[in-house]
Amino acid sequence: MDRRQEILEAAAKSFSLFGYKATTMDQVAKIANVGKGTIYTFFTNKEELFNAIVLKMIEEMRAASDLVAVEGGTFELNVHARLMQLLKFRKTHQLYAKLIDEEKELRTPAVTEVLAQIEREIVSYVKLKIERAVGRGELKPCNSELIAYLLFKSYLALIVDWEKTHDMELTEEQIATLLSDTIFKSLLR
Amino acid sequence: MDRRQEILEAAAKSFSLFGYKATTMDQVAKIANVGKGTIYTFFTNKEELFNAIVLKMIEEMRAASDLVAVEGGTFELNVHARLMQLLKFRKTHQLYAKLIDEEKELRTPAVTEVLAQIEREIVSYVKLKIERAVGRGELKPCNSELIAYLLFKSYLALIVDWEKTHDMELTEEQIATLLSDTIFKSLLR
DNA sequence: TGGATGACCGGAATGGTATTTTAGTCAGTC
DNA sequence: GACTGACTAAAATACCATTCCGGTCATCCA
Numbered sequence: 052m053d054r055r056q057e058i059l060e061a062a063a064k065s066f067s068l069f070g071y072k073a074t075t076m077d078q079v080a081k082i083a084n085v086g087k088g089t090i091y092t093f094f095t096n097k098e099e100l101f102n103a104i105v106l107k108m109i110e111e112m113r114a115a116s117d118l119v120a121v122e123g124g125t126f127e128l129n130v131h132a133r134l135m136q137l138l139k140f141r142k143t144h145q146l147y148a149k150l151i152d153e154e155k156e157l158r159t160p161a162v163t164e165v166l167a168q169i170e171r172e173i174v175s176y177v178k179l180k181i182e183r184a185v186g187r188g189e190l191k192p193c194n195s196e197l198i199a200y201l202l203f204k205s206y207l208a209l210i211v212d213w214e215k216t217h218d219m220e221l222t223e224e225q226i227a228t229l230l231s232d233t234i235f236k237s238l239l240r
Numbered sequence: 241m242d243r244r245q246e247i248l249e250a251a252a253k254s255f256s257l258f259g260y261k262a263t264t265m266d267q268v269a270k271i272a273n274v275g276k277g278t279i280y281t282f283f284t285n286k287e288e289l290f291n292a293i294v295l296k297m298i299e300e301m302r303a304a305s306d307l308v309a310v311e312g313g314t315f316e317l318n319v320h321a322r323l324m325q326l327l328k329f330r331k332t333h334q335l336y337a338k339l340i341d342e343e344k345e346l347r348t349p350a351v352t353e354v355l356a357q358i359e360r361e362i363v364s365y366v367k368l369k370i371e372r373a374v375g376r377g378e379l380k381p382c383n384s385e386l387i388a389y390l391l392f393k394s395y396l397a398l399i400v401d402w403e404k405t406h407d408m409e410l411t412e413e414q415i416a417t418l419l420s421d422t423i424f425k426s427l428l429r
Numbered sequence: 430t431g432g433a434t435g436a437c438c439g440g441a442a443t444g445g446t447a448t449t450t451t452a453g454t455c456a457g458t459c
Numbered sequence: 460g461a462c463t464g465a466c467t468a469a470a471a472t473a474c475c476a477t478t479c480c481g482g483t484c485a486t487c488c489a
Contacts, residue, residue: 054462076452077464086463088454097452171405197410197418204397205390213389216360221386229386233426243433265481275434277483286481 055093057083063104067146070153071101071162098161105165108146109172112137126184127235130177131227134206137173141211174203181238190238202234244282246272252293256335259342260290260351287350294354297335298361301326315373316424319366320416323395326362330400363388370427379427391423 061083065074076097080087094100119132140147153162178199184190209229214220250272254263265286269276283289308321329336343351367388373379398418403409 075450077450080464087452088463089461091453092461167405194414194418196406197414200402201394201397201418201422204401205394208390208393208397212393216356217385225383225386229383229390233390234422236426237422264479266479269435276481277434278432280482281432 054083054085054089058085058090058093058100059103059107061085062100063107063146066101066104067149070149070157070159072153072157072159101161102165104146105169108144109169111144112140112169115140126180126189126238127231130180130202131230131235133180134173134177134203135210135223135226138206138210170203174199177202184238188240191240193238198234198238202230205230205234243272243274243278247274247279247282247289248292248296250274251289252296252335255290255293256338259338259346259348261342261346261348290350291354293335294358297333298358300333301329301336301358304329315369315378315427316420319369319391320419320424322369323362323366323392324399324412324415327395327399359392363392366391373427377429380429382427387423387427391419394419394423 058079061079062074065079065082068074069078076087076090079100080090083090090100094103116133116136119136120129121132124132141151142148150162150166153159154166174196178195181190181193181195181198185192185195206226209221209226247268250268251263254268254271257263258267265276265279268289269279272279279289283292305322305325308325309318310321313321330340331337339351339355342348343355363385367384370379370382370384370387374381374384395415398410398415
């Protein structure tokens with residue numbers, strides 16, 4: 052198998068298991084059965100290797116989100132399913148969960164940056180979906196950036212924040228109904 | 241002037257200026273012109289003194305919120321005005337701003353706890369307002385806890401979080417319109 | 430003689446320094 | 460010439476000495 056691939060797999064494993072700060076380049080080299088110098092022929096530094104791994108994760112997330120979207124489904128149906136899926140990754144996906152933990156505990160700058168980037172991408176993806184739906188006449192024209200932001204933050208609040216202060220987690224049903232009656236409804240043409 | 245009051249004022253000054261961690265009991269005693277031991281005849285420890293100061297701040301906030309509410313105004317008008325006012329305190333009020341900063345930088349547990357408490361109180365206050373409005377027939381019956389939470393988080397996102405990633409701060413007009421069209425509208429009977 | 434005080438105590442925070450760890454390099458190997 | 464791992468400088472960590480600070484209490488007046 053080619054060395055670049057070995058390195059990527061080793062790095063993915065190590066970052067998922069130990070996070071960014073606690074994985075060392077020696078560690079990655081050893082797992083990949085490669086001299087440390089070899090890593091630097093493919094990636095300029097640790098952070099770039101990390102970014103490559105995160106990029107792969109983002110691809111996975113995009114694919115998982117596509118999997119729950121229904122061709123020809125309504126804007127609401129699809130955006131709801133996608134955001135639920137994407138936000139579940141925070142607990143489910145080993146690397147994502149590890150990074151969130153590292154952000155909370157260590158505040159590693161590289162990790163903070165990457166997590167912010169992921170959120171920006173999700174919001175900008177939702178924004179795109181809104182604009183498409185407006186374009187085909189499903190939704191009223193609106194400030195898509197603002198609505199995308201509000202939608203994302205609402206899901207984040209209901210899925211992630213709620214359970215930190217309340218002991219019963221909200222059901223998907225509750226979330227769907229609540230946002231359907233409020234934000235989504237108001238967007239319809 | 242009575243010693244308890246002197247101590248409270250000294251503590252308020254010191255906490256506002258230096259935050260929780262960086263104010264020392266010796267400091268408070270000196271400002272209050274009081275022996276350190278005297279403080280402990282009125283407050284069992286530093287944290288209780290702190291809680292007393294924060295309680296005063298919460299009273300101030302409640303009063304400021306009452307000031308912007310209009311007797312006989314609609315639910316939307318009043319809740320909007322109150323939440324805007326309350327959230328402005330995060331930048332405006334010296335102690336509040338200091339505590340938010342300390343929470344971000346130091347994560348002092350006593351501060352974390354107090355900030356969480358303030359948020360819980362705001363949400364529970366909004367919840368009460370919702371229930372009153374439902375009671376008088378202005379709003380449809382609903383899950384008041386959930387709606388209060390969503391409302392609070394939405395305002396927080398639009399007022400506080402938005403400007404961290406976007407360079408133009410949202411106008412009150414934009415926020416009012418957005419939430420009026422979405423969440424508030426859906427609550428009306 | 431009882432409320433007030435500040436010297437005092439122990440544990441925690443801080444600072445300074447010796448040691449280890451680690452990202453990144455590069456001379457040497459195959 | 461692709462690959463390696465010993466090497467380097469810088470950063471992180473561990474260590475210890477010192478300071479700092481919350482809380483106490485024997486002492487002191489009023």
